[in-house]
Amino acid sequence: MFSKKDCRVQQKACLKELADHHPADKVVQEAKLYRKLFSSAGWRSADVVAVTKSLPYELNTAVIIEQAWRENKTVAVARVAEAGQLDFVQISPETTWSKPNRMGLTEPLDGQVLSLEIINLMLVPGLAFDCASGQRLGFGGGYYDRILKVFTGHSVALCLAEQARADWMIDDFDQPVQEIIN
Template identity: 45%
Template sequence: MTDLLAKKVVREGQRLRLRNLAESAASKKRAEEKRLHQLLFDSVVWQSSQCVAVTLSMPFELDTKPVIERAWEEGKAVVLAKVEPNRGLSFCHYDEETKLVATPPYGLLEAVDSEVVLPSKIDLVLVPGLAFDEDSQMRLGFGGGYYDRFLQGYQGESVSLVLEEQSISGKWAVDEFDQPVKHLIK
């Protein structure tokens, strides 16, 4: 049986692994992203959604820009993640006119002066992560528990697009507050 590593150790390893992929194998990463995007667009959860929640990805993460653009093309509403006090997470309306600002602690681009959308109005959440366990549907996030807190009470669909380098089954301890993602697309 695989020894379970501390989340912090796995997170650091995954950040390095994903940065190396983005820097030294960018064309491989883009090709895999394109394949994953198409699998998402062909899925029932995508086709039946009207309001899609996303983050604006960092360079080492799976690119979310094509997801946002496709949603707009299809007339879907897009809502952007916003970090709230006490490790909360909300989603704000996002379109091409929305003003963005980088916010601490992670430097994520968030909408400024944009309407908060209730979770009940969101059909599909694209959940980011550093690593994913295919068997349990669990994800290893960035360490704040923001998405786990949000998913705990969320009733809609959740999906993560999983690059080959992110699929590392059973390598980290799962805490009682961790929440699975409903659909992993690999």
């Protein structure tokens, strides 16, 4: 078993290698995952979808956001709020975005903060996923563990082949994702 720290280093390197040196493979994998997501019962029944704005080496969430808008779904993007919590801010094509933060993420500067209670489907990011147990290895801030502990909607993660593994140490506070699409 690897420590979370070591696994995070490995996974970031692996995902950057995929994005930088095998972008066509990444696009093919993403297309397969999008098809599975967009045909899932969770997606079809959701009116409000929460997602992150992806980093270049992550699964591209811009496609998900665009599809949600085409289907007249409300889209909320995660933003770090006070006290280490996440807000989910409704976005539109006119949304103003921040400059990249220390993690490289851009966040919405305007838009209504939506309550967790109205979010039907949450797409949960991660560096690695245990497809059998639903456990995920996040980026180390614990943001999604805190959210998933109280979230009552449907949580889903999209897992590239390079993200499927189950060899890191799980802590008591780690929260699984309900569904992993791979």
